[in-house]
Amino acid sequence: MSLQEAENAIIEEFSMYEEWLDKYEYLIELGKSLKDFPESSKTDEKLIKGCQSRVWLDYKIEGGKIIFNADSDAIITKGIISLLIGLYSGRTPQEILSSDFSVVEKIGLKENLSPTRANGLVSMIAKIREIAYGIEGLD
Amino acid sequence: MYMLVNDIRNMFPILSRKVYGKNLVYFDNAATSQRPQSVIDEWNRISAESNANIHRAVHCLADEATQAYEASRDAVRDFLNAEFREEIIFTSGTTASVNLVAFCFGEAFVKEGDEVVVTEAEHHSNIVPWQMMCQRKGAVLKVLPVDDDGHLMLDELDSLLTEKTRIMAVTHISNVLGLVNPIKEIIDRCHSKGVAVLVDGAQGAVHCKVDVRELDCDFYVFSGHKLYAATGTGVLYGKKKWLESMPPYMGGGEMVGTVRFSGTTYAPLPMKYEAGTQNFASAATLKSAIDFINLLNNSELNKSIDEIRDYILHCLNKDQRIRLYGVPRGTSDEKIPLFSFTVDGVHHEDLALILDKMGIAVRSGQMCAEPLMDRFGVTGMLRISLAPYNTIEEAEYFVKCLNKAIDMLI
Numbered sequence: 001m002s003l004q005e006a007e008n009a010i011i012e013e014f015s016m017y018e019e020w021l022d023k024y025e026y027l028i029e030l031g032k033s034l035k036d037f038p039e040s041s042k043t044d045e046k047l048i049k050g051c052q053s054r055v056w057l058d059y060k061i062e063g064g065k066i067i068f069n070a071d072s073d074a075i076i077t078k079g080i081i082s083l084l085i086g087l088y089s090g091r092t093p094q095e096i097l098s099s100d101f102s103v104v105e106k107i108g109l110k111e112n113l114s115p116t117r118a119n120g121l122v123s124m125i126a127k128i129r130e131i132a133y134g135i136e137g138l139d
Numbered sequence: 140m141y142m143l144v145n146d147i148r149n150m151f152p153i154l155s156r157k158v159y160g161k162n163l164v165y166f167d168n169a170a171t172s173q174r175p176q177s178v179i180d181e182w183n184r185i186s187a188e189s190n191a192n193i194h195r196a197v198h199c200l201a202d203e204a205t206q207a208y209e210a211s212r213d214a215v216r217d218f219l220n221a222e223f224r225e226e227i228i229f230t231s232g233t234t235a236s237v238n239l240v241a242f243c244f245g246e247a248f249v250k251e252g253d254e255v256v257v258t259e260a261e262h263h264s265n266i267v268p269w270q271m272m273c274q275r276k277g278a279v280l281k282v283l284p285v286d287d288d289g290h291l292m293l294d295e296l297d298s299l300l301t302e303k304t305r306i307m308a309v310t311h312i313s314n315v316l317g318l319v320n321p322i323k324e325i326i327d328r329c330h331s332k333g334v335a336v337l338v339d340g341a342q343g344a345v346h347c348k349v350d351v352r353e354l355d356c357d358f359y360v361f362s363g364h365k366l367y368a369a370t371g372t373g374v375l376y377g378k379k380k381w382l383e384s385m386p387p388y389m390g391g392g393e394m395v396g397t398v399r400f401s402g403t404t405y406a407p408l409p410m411k412y413e414a415g416t417q418n419f420a421s422a423a424t425l426k427s428a429i430d431f432i433n434l435l436n437n438s439e440l441n442k443s444i445d446e447i448r449d450y451i452l453h454c455l456n457k458d459q460r461i462r463l464y465g466v467p468r469g470t471s472d473e474k475i476p477l478f479s480f481t482v483d484g485v486h487h488e489d490l491a492l493i494l495d496k497m498g499i500a501v502r503s504g505q506m507c508a509e510p511l512m513d514r515f516g517v518t519g520m521l522r523i524s525l526a527p528y529n530t531i532e533e534a535e536y537f538v539k540c541l542n543k544a545i546d547m548l549i
Protein backbone atom coordinates (compact mmCIF):
# COMPACT_ATOMS: atom_id res chain seq x y z
CA MET A 1 0.00 0.00 0.00
CA SER A 2 1.37 3.42 -0.82
CA LEU A 3 1.64 5.95 1.95
CA GLN A 4 -1.24 7.89 0.50
CA GLU A 5 -3.42 4.79 0.42
CA ALA A 6 -2.48 3.95 4.00
CA GLU A 7 -3.36 7.47 5.12
CA ASN A 8 -6.72 7.26 3.38
CA ALA A 9 -7.42 3.90 4.98
CA ILE A 10 -6.92 5.37 8.41
CA ILE A 11 -9.08 8.37 7.65
CA GLU A 12 -11.82 6.01 6.53
CA GLU A 13 -11.41 3.82 9.59
CA PHE A 14 -11.79 6.83 11.86
CA SER A 15 -14.81 8.18 10.06
CA MET A 16 -16.70 5.14 11.34
CA TYR A 17 -16.46 6.41 14.89
CA GLU A 18 -18.81 9.24 15.55
CA GLU A 19 -18.40 9.50 19.28
CA TRP A 20 -15.22 10.84 20.70
CA LEU A 21 -15.08 8.16 23.31
CA ASP A 22 -15.16 5.51 20.59
CA LYS A 23 -12.20 7.13 18.88
CA TYR A 24 -10.34 7.10 22.17
CA GLU A 25 -11.34 3.50 22.79
CA TYR A 26 -9.82 2.58 19.44
CA LEU A 27 -6.65 4.56 20.12
CA ILE A 28 -6.31 2.96 23.55
CA GLU A 29 -6.45 -0.49 21.95
CA LEU A 30 -3.83 0.56 19.41
CA GLY A 31 -1.69 1.97 22.22
CA LYS A 32 -1.94 -1.20 24.23
CA SER A 33 -0.93 -3.32 21.26
CA LEU A 34 2.17 -1.26 20.49
CA LYS A 35 5.27 -2.99 21.80
CA ASP A 36 6.81 -1.32 24.84
CA PHE A 37 10.19 0.26 24.47
CA PRO A 38 12.81 -1.58 26.50
CA GLU A 39 13.33 0.51 29.67
CA SER A 40 17.04 0.77 28.80
CA SER A 41 16.19 2.54 25.54
CA LYS A 42 14.20 5.27 27.24
CA THR A 43 17.15 7.60 27.21
CA ASP A 44 17.09 11.35 27.19
CA GLU A 45 18.29 11.56 23.58
CA LYS A 46 15.25 9.61 22.45
CA LEU A 47 12.87 11.57 24.64
CA ILE A 48 10.58 14.08 23.01
CA LYS A 49 9.44 16.11 25.92
CA GLY A 50 5.77 16.91 25.73
CA CYS A 51 3.66 19.00 27.97
CA GLN A 52 2.19 16.17 30.02
CA SER A 53 3.12 12.85 28.47
CA ARG A 54 6.56 11.72 27.49
CA VAL A 55 7.30 10.27 24.07
CA TRP A 56 10.37 8.31 23.05
CA LEU A 57 11.32 7.85 19.41
CA ASP A 58 14.02 5.59 18.01
CA TYR A 59 14.84 4.54 14.44
CA LYS A 60 17.13 2.44 12.32
CA ILE A 61 17.72 2.17 8.58
CA GLU A 62 17.19 -1.11 6.76
CA GLY A 63 17.58 -1.34 2.99
CA GLY A 64 17.04 2.37 2.47
CA LYS A 65 13.90 2.36 4.61
CA ILE A 66 13.46 3.95 8.01
CA ILE A 67 12.16 1.70 10.76
CA PHE A 68 10.64 3.74 13.57
CA ASN A 69 10.03 2.56 17.06
CA ALA A 70 8.27 4.68 19.66
CA ASP A 71 6.67 4.64 23.06
CA SER A 72 4.82 6.95 25.46
CA ASP A 73 3.85 6.81 29.10
CA ALA A 74 0.30 7.92 28.20
CA ILE A 75 -1.82 5.40 26.36
CA ILE A 76 -3.87 7.66 24.08
CA THR A 77 -0.71 9.38 22.94
CA LYS A 78 0.78 5.94 22.46
CA GLY A 79 -2.20 5.01 20.30
CA ILE A 80 -1.65 8.01 18.08
CA ILE A 81 2.03 7.16 17.92
CA SER A 82 1.13 3.65 16.92
CA LEU A 83 -0.90 5.10 14.05
CA LEU A 84 2.00 7.26 12.93
CA ILE A 85 4.48 4.42 13.19
CA GLY A 86 2.14 2.20 11.20
CA LEU A 87 2.07 4.82 8.48
CA TYR A 88 5.63 5.99 8.29
CA SER A 89 7.78 3.11 9.49
CA GLY A 90 9.28 0.98 6.72
CA ARG A 91 9.11 3.76 4.18
CA THR A 92 11.84 5.58 2.32
CA PRO A 93 12.76 9.11 3.36
CA GLN A 94 11.34 10.37 0.05
CA GLU A 95 7.99 8.75 0.74
CA ILE A 96 7.83 10.24 4.21
CA LEU A 97 8.72 13.70 3.01
CA SER A 98 6.03 13.51 0.34
CA SER A 99 3.36 13.37 3.09
CA ASP A 100 1.84 16.56 4.42
CA PHE A 101 1.02 14.78 7.71
CA SER A 102 -2.49 16.18 7.60
CA VAL A 103 -3.86 12.75 8.48
CA VAL A 104 -3.86 13.54 12.21
CA GLU A 105 -5.97 16.58 11.54
CA LYS A 106 -8.24 14.71 9.19
CA ILE A 107 -9.10 12.05 11.71
CA GLY A 108 -10.25 14.73 14.12
CA LEU A 109 -7.28 14.66 16.43
CA LYS A 110 -6.28 18.19 15.68
CA GLU A 111 -7.06 19.30 19.20
CA ASN A 112 -4.65 16.66 20.39
CA LEU A 113 -2.00 18.52 18.52
CA SER A 114 -2.71 21.91 20.01
CA PRO A 115 0.26 23.32 21.86
CA THR A 116 -1.20 23.08 25.33
CA ARG A 117 -2.36 19.53 25.04
CA ALA A 118 0.24 17.28 23.58
CA ASN A 119 3.04 19.16 21.98
CA GLY A 120 4.94 15.89 22.30
CA LEU A 121 3.01 14.81 19.23
CA VAL A 122 3.78 17.94 17.30
CA SER A 123 7.42 17.44 18.19
CA MET A 124 7.20 13.80 17.21
CA ILE A 125 5.93 14.61 13.74
CA ALA A 126 8.61 17.25 13.38
CA LYS A 127 11.18 14.68 14.50
CA ILE A 128 10.00 12.06 11.98
CA ARG A 129 10.39 14.61 9.19
CA GLU A 130 13.72 15.73 10.53
CA ILE A 131 15.03 12.17 10.57
CA ALA A 132 13.74 11.52 7.05
CA TYR A 133 15.23 14.79 5.86
CA GLY A 134 18.59 14.03 7.44
CA ILE A 135 18.76 10.60 5.85
CA GLU A 136 17.62 11.81 2.46
CA GLY A 137 20.38 14.39 2.64
CA LEU A 138 22.93 11.60 3.03
CA ASP A 139 21.99 10.00 -0.28
CA MET B 140 -30.36 34.30 53.37
CA TYR B 141 -31.62 31.11 51.81
CA MET B 142 -30.25 30.45 48.36
CA LEU B 143 -30.25 27.35 46.24
CA VAL B 144 -27.26 26.34 44.23
CA ASN B 145 -29.29 27.04 41.11
CA ASP B 146 -29.71 30.66 42.18
CA ILE B 147 -25.94 30.92 42.24
CA ARG B 148 -25.51 29.02 38.98
CA ASN B 149 -27.86 31.41 37.26
CA MET B 150 -25.48 34.24 38.09
CA PHE B 151 -22.73 32.57 36.01
CA PRO B 152 -23.54 32.67 32.30
CA ILE B 153 -20.75 30.27 31.33
CA LEU B 154 -22.21 27.46 33.40
CA SER B 155 -25.05 26.94 30.96
CA ARG B 156 -22.78 26.26 28.00
CA LYS B 157 -22.12 22.87 26.55
CA VAL B 158 -18.85 21.26 25.53
CA TYR B 159 -18.90 18.55 22.84
CA GLY B 160 -22.66 18.54 23.24
CA LYS B 161 -22.48 17.71 26.94
CA ASN B 162 -23.24 19.90 29.93
CA LEU B 163 -20.09 21.63 31.11
CA VAL B 164 -18.87 20.39 34.48
CA TYR B 165 -16.25 22.91 35.49
CA PHE B 166 -13.93 21.34 38.05
CA ASP B 167 -10.85 23.48 37.40
CA ASN B 168 -11.72 26.36 39.69
CA ALA B 169 -8.35 26.44 41.43
CA ALA B 170 -6.76 27.39 38.11
CA THR B 171 -9.30 30.09 37.41
CA SER B 172 -12.82 30.54 38.69
CA GLN B 173 -15.77 31.59 36.57
CA ARG B 174 -17.23 35.08 36.71
CA PRO B 175 -20.67 36.09 37.87
CA GLN B 176 -22.70 38.43 35.68
CA SER B 177 -22.07 41.25 38.16
CA VAL B 178 -18.33 41.06 37.51
CA ILE B 179 -18.83 40.93 33.76
CA ASP B 180 -21.24 43.87 34.00
CA GLU B 181 -18.85 45.98 36.03
CA TRP B 182 -16.05 45.45 33.52
CA ASN B 183 -18.42 46.31 30.70
CA ARG B 184 -19.77 49.32 32.54
CA ILE B 185 -16.31 50.82 33.03
CA SER B 186 -15.43 50.10 29.41
CA ALA B 187 -18.66 51.44 27.98
CA GLU B 188 -19.27 54.38 30.28
CA SER B 189 -16.28 55.38 32.34
CA ASN B 190 -13.16 54.51 30.40
CA ALA B 191 -10.48 57.05 31.27
CA ASN B 192 -7.07 56.90 32.84
CA ILE B 193 -7.33 56.94 36.60
CA HIS B 194 -5.76 59.37 39.09
CA ARG B 195 -4.60 61.79 36.42
CA ALA B 196 -7.22 63.99 34.91
CA VAL B 197 -9.89 66.21 36.43
CA HIS B 198 -12.65 65.32 33.99
CA CYS B 199 -15.80 63.41 34.81
CA LEU B 200 -14.89 60.06 33.23
CA ALA B 201 -11.50 60.00 34.94
CA ASP B 202 -13.20 60.69 38.22
CA GLU B 203 -15.69 57.84 37.76
CA ALA B 204 -13.00 55.36 36.77
CA THR B 205 -10.84 56.41 39.70
CA GLN B 206 -13.73 56.03 42.09
CA ALA B 207 -14.50 52.53 40.87
CA TYR B 208 -10.84 51.56 41.20
CA GLU B 209 -10.51 53.00 44.68
CA ALA B 210 -13.81 51.45 45.76
CA SER B 211 -12.21 48.11 45.04
CA ARG B 212 -9.33 49.01 47.30
CA ASP B 213 -11.77 49.71 50.11
CA ALA B 214 -13.59 46.45 49.43
CA VAL B 215 -10.31 44.50 49.56
CA ARG B 216 -9.32 46.27 52.74
CA ASP B 217 -12.59 45.19 54.37
CA PHE B 218 -12.24 41.71 52.92
CA LEU B 219 -8.84 41.26 54.56
CA ASN B 220 -9.57 43.49 57.55
CA ALA B 221 -6.42 45.50 56.87
CA GLU B 222 -5.77 48.42 59.17
CA PHE B 223 -5.06 50.98 56.45
CA ARG B 224 -6.38 51.23 52.91
CA GLU B 225 -2.90 52.13 51.64
CA GLU B 226 -1.72 48.70 52.74
CA ILE B 227 -3.62 47.31 49.75
CA ILE B 228 -1.53 47.40 46.57
CA PHE B 229 -3.03 46.34 43.26
CA THR B 230 -0.90 44.11 41.06
CA SER B 231 -1.55 41.83 38.10
CA GLY B 232 -1.80 38.72 40.26
CA THR B 233 -0.23 36.53 42.92
CA THR B 234 2.89 36.04 40.84
CA ALA B 235 3.42 39.77 40.44
CA SER B 236 2.80 40.33 44.15
CA VAL B 237 5.35 37.73 45.22
CA ASN B 238 7.91 39.07 42.76
CA LEU B 239 7.38 42.57 44.09
CA VAL B 240 7.96 41.53 47.68
CA ALA B 241 10.87 39.20 46.89
CA PHE B 242 12.60 41.98 45.00
CA CYS B 243 11.89 44.95 47.23
CA PHE B 244 12.22 43.15 50.56
CA GLY B 245 15.42 41.60 49.25
CA GLU B 246 16.81 44.99 48.26
CA ALA B 247 16.05 46.49 51.64
CA PHE B 248 16.67 43.71 54.13
CA VAL B 249 18.57 40.74 52.70
CA LYS B 250 22.35 40.57 52.49
CA GLU B 251 24.94 37.95 51.69
CA GLY B 252 24.69 34.85 53.87
CA ASP B 253 21.13 35.59 54.98
CA GLU B 254 18.45 32.93 54.70
CA VAL B 255 14.96 32.67 53.24
CA VAL B 256 12.58 29.81 54.02
CA VAL B 257 9.91 28.40 51.71
CA THR B 258 8.03 25.10 51.87
CA GLU B 259 8.05 22.04 49.65
CA ALA B 260 4.37 22.60 48.91
CA GLU B 261 4.78 25.95 47.15
CA HIS B 262 3.60 26.88 43.68
CA HIS B 263 6.50 27.83 41.38
CA SER B 264 5.35 31.44 41.81
CA ASN B 265 6.31 31.28 45.46
CA ILE B 266 9.66 29.57 44.84
CA VAL B 267 11.33 31.06 41.81
CA PRO B 268 11.11 34.76 42.82
CA TRP B 269 12.81 33.86 46.11
CA GLN B 270 15.47 31.82 44.33
CA MET B 271 16.16 34.77 42.04
CA MET B 272 16.43 37.12 44.99
CA CYS B 273 18.72 34.73 46.88
CA GLN B 274 20.95 34.43 43.83
CA ARG B 275 21.17 38.16 43.48
CA LYS B 276 21.86 38.72 47.15
CA GLY B 277 24.04 35.70 47.84
CA ALA B 278 21.44 34.43 50.30
CA VAL B 279 20.45 30.82 50.98
CA LEU B 280 17.04 29.29 50.28
CA LYS B 281 15.89 26.68 52.80
CA VAL B 282 12.91 24.38 52.48
CA LEU B 283 10.39 23.14 55.03
CA PRO B 284 9.33 19.65 53.88
CA VAL B 285 5.90 18.00 53.85
CA ASP B 286 5.14 14.50 55.15
CA ASP B 287 3.55 11.60 53.25
CA ASP B 288 0.05 12.95 53.84
CA GLY B 289 1.05 16.37 52.55
CA HIS B 290 1.15 18.17 55.89
CA LEU B 291 3.95 20.64 56.57
CA MET B 292 6.49 19.14 58.97
CA LEU B 293 6.22 21.86 61.57
CA ASP B 294 8.57 20.02 63.93
CA GLU B 295 11.38 21.03 61.61
CA LEU B 296 10.45 24.69 61.47
CA ASP B 297 12.28 25.89 64.56
CA SER B 298 15.57 24.40 63.44
CA LEU B 299 15.18 26.01 60.00
CA LEU B 300 14.71 29.47 61.47
CA THR B 301 18.06 30.92 62.49
CA GLU B 302 19.27 34.38 63.35
CA LYS B 303 20.12 34.70 59.65
CA THR B 304 16.56 34.05 58.46
CA ARG B 305 14.94 37.20 57.10
CA ILE B 306 11.65 36.03 55.67
CA MET B 307 9.53 32.92 55.24
CA ALA B 308 7.14 32.44 52.32
CA VAL B 309 4.39 29.91 52.87
CA THR B 310 1.17 29.04 51.11
CA HIS B 311 -2.08 29.32 53.01
CA ILE B 312 -3.44 26.38 51.01
CA SER B 313 -1.40 24.46 48.46
CA ASN B 314 -2.94 24.33 44.99
CA VAL B 315 -2.05 20.64 44.89
CA LEU B 316 -2.74 19.40 48.40
CA GLY B 317 -5.74 21.51 49.31
CA LEU B 318 -4.95 21.40 53.02
CA VAL B 319 -5.35 24.55 55.10
CA ASN B 320 -1.91 25.14 56.59
CA PRO B 321 -1.59 26.31 60.20
CA ILE B 322 -0.31 29.70 59.10
CA LYS B 323 -1.17 31.44 62.36
CA GLU B 324 1.17 29.13 64.23
CA ILE B 325 3.87 29.52 61.56
CA ILE B 326 3.57 33.31 61.70
CA ASP B 327 3.82 33.34 65.49
CA ARG B 328 6.85 31.07 65.48
CA CYS B 329 8.55 33.14 62.79
CA HIS B 330 7.81 36.38 64.59
CA SER B 331 9.22 35.05 67.85
CA LYS B 332 12.50 34.80 65.94
CA GLY B 333 12.16 38.12 64.19
CA VAL B 334 11.34 36.58 60.80
CA ALA B 335 8.81 38.24 58.49
CA VAL B 336 6.18 36.08 56.77
CA LEU B 337 4.60 36.28 53.32
CA VAL B 338 1.46 34.18 52.90
CA ASP B 339 0.52 33.02 49.39
CA GLY B 340 -3.25 33.30 49.56
CA ALA B 341 -4.02 32.41 45.94
CA GLN B 342 -6.18 29.54 47.19
CA GLY B 343 -6.53 30.67 50.81
CA ALA B 344 -8.34 33.91 50.03
CA VAL B 345 -10.97 31.91 48.12
CA HIS B 346 -11.67 29.32 50.78
CA CYS B 347 -10.88 30.89 54.16
CA LYS B 348 -12.01 33.93 56.01
CA VAL B 349 -8.81 35.99 56.10
CA ASP B 350 -8.10 38.54 58.79
CA VAL B 351 -4.60 39.91 58.27
CA ARG B 352 -4.63 41.73 61.60
CA GLU B 353 -5.52 38.62 63.52
CA LEU B 354 -3.02 36.55 61.53
CA ASP B 355 -0.46 39.32 61.97
CA CYS B 356 1.15 38.29 58.65
CA ASP B 357 3.56 40.75 57.08
CA PHE B 358 2.37 40.16 53.52
CA TYR B 359 -0.68 38.38 52.11
CA VAL B 360 -1.05 38.01 48.34
CA PHE B 361 -3.74 36.66 46.03
CA SER B 362 -5.13 36.76 42.48
CA GLY B 363 -8.49 38.17 41.42
CA HIS B 364 -9.11 35.61 38.69
CA LYS B 365 -9.35 32.72 41.15
CA LEU B 366 -11.78 34.75 43.24
CA TYR B 367 -14.48 35.39 40.63
CA ALA B 368 -12.96 38.70 39.45
CA ALA B 369 -11.41 39.54 36.08
CA THR B 370 -7.98 38.23 35.08
CA GLY B 371 -4.95 40.44 35.40
CA THR B 372 -5.93 41.56 38.87
CA GLY B 373 -4.08 40.81 42.04
CA VAL B 374 -3.55 42.06 45.54
CA LEU B 375 -0.57 42.63 47.72
CA TYR B 376 -1.39 43.33 51.32
CA GLY B 377 1.68 44.48 53.21
CA LYS B 378 2.09 45.96 56.65
CA LYS B 379 2.60 49.67 56.31
CA LYS B 380 5.93 49.57 58.10
CA TRP B 381 7.33 47.21 55.43
CA LEU B 382 5.77 48.94 52.45
CA GLU B 383 7.15 52.25 53.66
CA SER B 384 10.64 50.96 54.31
CA MET B 385 11.08 48.97 51.09
CA PRO B 386 12.18 50.70 47.89
CA PRO B 387 9.72 50.94 44.97
CA TYR B 388 9.57 48.08 42.48
CA MET B 389 8.96 49.72 39.11
CA GLY B 390 9.58 53.33 38.29
CA GLY B 391 7.15 55.25 36.13
CA GLY B 392 4.15 57.49 36.01
CA GLU B 393 2.04 58.10 39.11
CA MET B 394 4.50 56.49 41.53
CA VAL B 395 6.47 59.68 42.00
CA GLY B 396 6.43 62.80 44.12
CA THR B 397 8.63 65.08 42.06
CA VAL B 398 10.89 64.09 39.20
CA ARG B 399 14.10 65.96 38.50
CA PHE B 400 17.17 64.73 36.70
CA SER B 401 18.98 65.48 39.90
CA GLY B 402 16.73 63.05 41.76
CA THR B 403 13.18 61.83 42.21
CA THR B 404 10.98 61.47 45.25
CA TYR B 405 8.32 58.80 45.45
CA ALA B 406 4.62 59.03 45.92
CA PRO B 407 3.15 57.86 49.22
CA LEU B 408 1.48 54.47 49.53
CA PRO B 409 -0.25 52.85 47.74
CA MET B 410 0.81 54.70 44.56
CA LYS B 411 4.48 54.10 45.28
CA TYR B 412 3.97 50.51 44.09
CA GLU B 413 1.48 51.19 41.30
CA ALA B 414 3.64 52.62 38.53
CA GLY B 415 2.13 53.21 35.12
CA THR B 416 -1.43 52.90 33.91
CA GLN B 417 -3.19 50.28 35.97
CA ASN B 418 -5.59 47.59 34.80
CA PHE B 419 -8.37 49.68 36.25
CA ALA B 420 -11.40 48.16 34.53
CA SER B 421 -10.42 44.73 35.79
CA ALA B 422 -9.39 45.95 39.24
CA ALA B 423 -12.83 47.52 39.61
CA THR B 424 -14.36 44.05 39.35
CA LEU B 425 -12.66 43.02 42.61
CA LYS B 426 -15.37 44.89 44.45
CA SER B 427 -18.13 43.10 42.56
CA ALA B 428 -16.39 39.80 43.24
CA ILE B 429 -16.13 40.53 46.96
CA ASP B 430 -19.79 41.54 47.06
CA PHE B 431 -20.56 38.16 45.53
CA ILE B 432 -18.45 36.37 48.16
CA ASN B 433 -20.23 38.22 50.94
CA LEU B 434 -23.55 37.14 49.48
CA LEU B 435 -22.28 33.58 49.39
CA ASN B 436 -21.06 33.69 52.97
CA ASN B 437 -24.47 34.83 54.13
CA SER B 438 -26.11 31.85 52.49
CA GLU B 439 -26.18 28.18 53.37
CA LEU B 440 -24.26 27.21 50.29
CA ASN B 441 -20.88 26.80 51.93
CA LYS B 442 -22.39 23.97 53.93
CA SER B 443 -23.54 22.19 50.82
CA ILE B 444 -20.09 22.46 49.21
CA ASP B 445 -18.68 20.86 52.38
CA GLU B 446 -21.04 17.95 51.88
CA ILE B 447 -19.95 17.59 48.27
CA ARG B 448 -16.32 17.67 49.40
CA ASP B 449 -16.98 14.90 51.93
CA TYR B 450 -18.75 12.81 49.31
CA ILE B 451 -15.83 13.06 46.86
CA LEU B 452 -13.30 12.44 49.61
CA HIS B 453 -15.19 9.31 50.58
CA CYS B 454 -15.37 8.02 46.99
CA LEU B 455 -11.69 8.64 46.27
CA ASN B 456 -10.58 7.15 49.58
CA LYS B 457 -12.46 3.92 49.17
CA ASP B 458 -11.09 3.24 45.67
CA GLN B 459 -7.96 1.13 46.09
CA ARG B 460 -6.59 2.18 42.70
CA ILE B 461 -6.51 5.85 43.64
CA ARG B 462 -3.75 7.59 45.52
CA LEU B 463 -4.81 10.90 47.03
CA TYR B 464 -2.27 13.60 47.91
CA GLY B 465 -3.15 15.89 50.78
CA VAL B 466 -4.99 13.67 53.24
CA PRO B 467 -6.80 15.39 56.12
CA ARG B 468 -5.95 14.01 59.54
CA GLY B 469 -8.43 15.64 61.84
CA THR B 470 -11.79 16.51 60.38
CA SER B 471 -12.28 16.99 56.65
CA ASP B 472 -12.60 20.72 57.35
CA GLU B 473 -8.82 20.87 57.03
CA LYS B 474 -9.37 20.30 53.34
CA ILE B 475 -10.91 22.48 50.69
CA PRO B 476 -12.91 20.88 47.86
CA LEU B 477 -9.72 20.27 45.88
CA PHE B 478 -8.39 16.79 45.19
CA SER B 479 -5.16 15.82 43.48
CA PHE B 480 -4.63 12.15 42.84
CA THR B 481 -3.04 9.51 40.67
CA VAL B 482 -4.49 6.21 39.55
CA ASP B 483 -2.21 3.18 39.59
CA GLY B 484 -1.21 2.18 36.08
CA VAL B 485 -3.02 5.11 34.43
CA HIS B 486 -1.52 8.32 33.07
CA HIS B 487 -3.13 11.56 34.24
CA GLU B 488 -3.17 12.92 30.69
CA ASP B 489 -5.31 10.02 29.46
CA LEU B 490 -7.81 10.55 32.25
CA ALA B 491 -7.98 14.28 31.60
CA LEU B 492 -8.52 13.76 27.85
CA ILE B 493 -11.35 11.30 28.40
CA LEU B 494 -13.02 13.35 31.14
CA ASP B 495 -12.84 16.38 28.88
CA LYS B 496 -14.80 14.55 26.23
CA MET B 497 -17.37 13.72 28.89
CA GLY B 498 -17.76 17.45 29.52
CA ILE B 499 -15.66 17.59 32.69
CA ALA B 500 -12.87 20.18 32.88
CA VAL B 501 -10.09 19.00 35.18
CA ARG B 502 -6.43 19.86 35.57
CA SER B 503 -3.62 17.42 34.91
CA GLY B 504 0.14 17.60 34.98
CA GLN B 505 2.67 19.08 37.34
CA MET B 506 0.44 21.94 38.40
CA CYS B 507 3.35 24.38 38.70
CA ALA B 508 4.68 22.44 41.66
CA GLU B 509 7.51 20.25 40.40
CA PRO B 510 9.23 19.93 43.79
CA LEU B 511 6.02 18.48 45.17
CA MET B 512 5.72 16.06 42.23
CA ASP B 513 9.28 14.93 42.93
CA ARG B 514 8.46 14.58 46.62
CA PHE B 515 5.72 12.11 45.81
CA GLY B 516 7.65 10.46 42.99
CA VAL B 517 5.15 11.19 40.23
CA THR B 518 5.40 12.97 36.87
CA GLY B 519 2.02 14.59 37.33
CA MET B 520 -1.39 14.29 38.94
CA LEU B 521 -5.02 14.80 38.11
CA ARG B 522 -6.77 17.54 40.04
CA ILE B 523 -10.38 18.50 40.50
CA SER B 524 -11.26 21.71 42.32
CA LEU B 525 -14.80 22.78 43.07
CA ALA B 526 -16.57 26.06 43.65
CA PRO B 527 -19.86 26.83 45.40
CA TYR B 528 -21.66 26.72 42.05
CA ASN B 529 -20.81 23.04 41.63
CA THR B 530 -23.51 20.56 42.53
CA ILE B 531 -23.74 17.14 44.12
CA GLU B 532 -25.12 15.86 40.81
CA GLU B 533 -21.97 17.03 39.07
CA ALA B 534 -19.86 15.30 41.71
CA GLU B 535 -21.79 12.06 41.22
CA TYR B 536 -21.45 12.35 37.46
CA PHE B 537 -17.71 12.90 37.90
CA VAL B 538 -17.29 9.81 40.06
CA LYS B 539 -19.20 7.75 37.51
CA CYS B 540 -17.14 9.13 34.61
CA LEU B 541 -13.87 8.67 36.46
CA ASN B 542 -14.68 5.01 36.99
CA LYS B 543 -15.63 4.60 33.37
CA ALA B 544 -12.43 6.31 32.22
CA ILE B 545 -10.28 4.14 34.47
CA ASP B 546 -12.02 1.02 33.16
CA MET B 547 -11.31 2.13 29.60
CA LEU B 548 -7.66 2.62 30.37
CA ILE B 549 -6.78 -0.35 32.53
Ligand SMILES: Cc1ncc(COP(=O)(O)O)c(C=O)c1O
Nearest residue numbers: 232233234262264314341342362
Ligand atom coordinates in the same frame (compact mmCIF):
# COMPACT_ATOMS: atom_id res chain seq x y z
C1 LIG C 1 -1.10 28.55 45.54
C2 LIG C 1 -0.87 29.37 44.30
N1 LIG C 1 0.11 30.28 44.29
C3 LIG C 1 0.34 31.06 43.22
C4 LIG C 1 -0.40 30.95 42.07
C5 LIG C 1 -0.10 31.85 40.90
O1 LIG C 1 -1.16 32.68 40.65
P1 LIG C 1 -1.21 33.62 39.35
O2 LIG C 1 -0.85 32.75 38.19
O3 LIG C 1 -2.61 34.11 39.32
O4 LIG C 1 -0.22 34.71 39.56
C6 LIG C 1 -1.42 30.00 42.03
C7 LIG C 1 -2.24 29.81 40.82
O5 LIG C 1 -2.02 28.99 39.97
C8 LIG C 1 -1.66 29.19 43.17
O6 LIG C 1 -2.64 28.29 43.17
